[in-house]
Amino acid sequence: MTQSETKxxxxxxxxxxxxxxxxxxxxxxxxxxxxxxxxxxxxxFSIRDTHCNPMAICHGGWVATMMDMVLPLTARFSxxxxxxxxxxxxxxxxxxxxxxxxxxxxxxxxxxxxxxxRMVFTQGLLTVDGEPIARASxxxxxxxxxxxxxxxxx
Numbered sequence: 816m817t818q819s820e821t822k823x824x825x826x827x828x829x830x831x832x833x834x835x836x837x838x839x840x841x842x843x844x845x846x847x848x849x850x851x852x853x854x855x856x857x858x859x860f861s862i863r864d865t866h867c868n869p870m871a872i873c874h875g876g877w878v879a880t881m882m883d884m885v886l887p888l889t890a891r892f893s894x895x896x897x898x899x900x901x902x903x904x905x906x907x908x909x910x911x912x913x914x915x916x917x918x919x920x921x922x923x924x925x926x927x928x929x930x931x932x933r934m935v936f937t938q939g940l941l942t943v944d945g946e947p948i949a950r951a952s953x954x955x956x957x958x959x960x961x962x963x964x965x966x967x968x969x
Contacts (some may be wrong), residue, residue, distance in 0.1 A: 824863045826920050834858075834964060844877065847884065849892075856892045858885050858923040862915055862934040873948075878941060879909050881923055882951035886937040888964060889925030890955065894935070898956040901961035902935060915943045933957055 831848035841847060844865060845950035850857040858881070860866075866877045887902035915921055934956055941949040 826918070828859070828920065831857075831933060840880075841884070841907045844880070846883075849888075851868070851892070853937050855924065855926075856889055858888065860921055862917050862919045862921060864917060867917050873917075873919070873921070874913040875909075875911060878911065878915075878949045879907070879951075881941060882909055882939060882953070883907055885923035885941070886951060886953040887935070887937050887955050888932075889939065890927050890935045890937055892962065893927055894930060897930075897935065897957065899960055899963065901958040902955035903958045905934070905954040905956050907951060909949055909951045911949055913943070913946060913948040915941075915948050919943045921948065 827848055830850040831847045831930045834849050845860070848859045850859065860881065866873050868874045868966050883904055886907070890902055891897050908949055921937060921941055923941045925937055927935060927937055929936040934954060936954055938952045940947050
């Protein structure tokens with residue numbers, strides 16, 4: 816772990832637990848956290864040097880990746896009959912509203928707008944200290960059965 820990663824690892828707010836997404840792309844770039852103490856899930860992550868562009872600002876690609884997790888996972892955690900389905904991205908639009916620097920804690924919240932027999936329509940925000948840095952809308956196709964998304968202890 817680099818020095819910047821060590822510093823940011825200590826910034827996880829109370830109530831957040833790591834998601835058990837430890838394989839593949841997210842496993843390599845995470846960890847991603849979740850707080851399920853409220854009515855809707857809240858996702859979070861600390862910006863590490865691996866998330867940044869040369870200006871020490873979170874790269875837009877990682878912001879889009881987080882939105883591509885926040886939106887469908889919100890649906891999986893919020894709509895009971897979607898909990899065991901993979902939601903495949905059909906379309907996602909991201910508006911970049913601000914920036915986030917190395918070491919910042921970013922929170923993501925989503926909302927299910929509509930669900931049809933085969934599709935889920937969502938929207939969400941990523942914020943730093945309550946200020947929006949990205950807004951997204953997404954359309955997801957209800958896919959095959961998927962393994963549960965668990966929280967790790969800690």
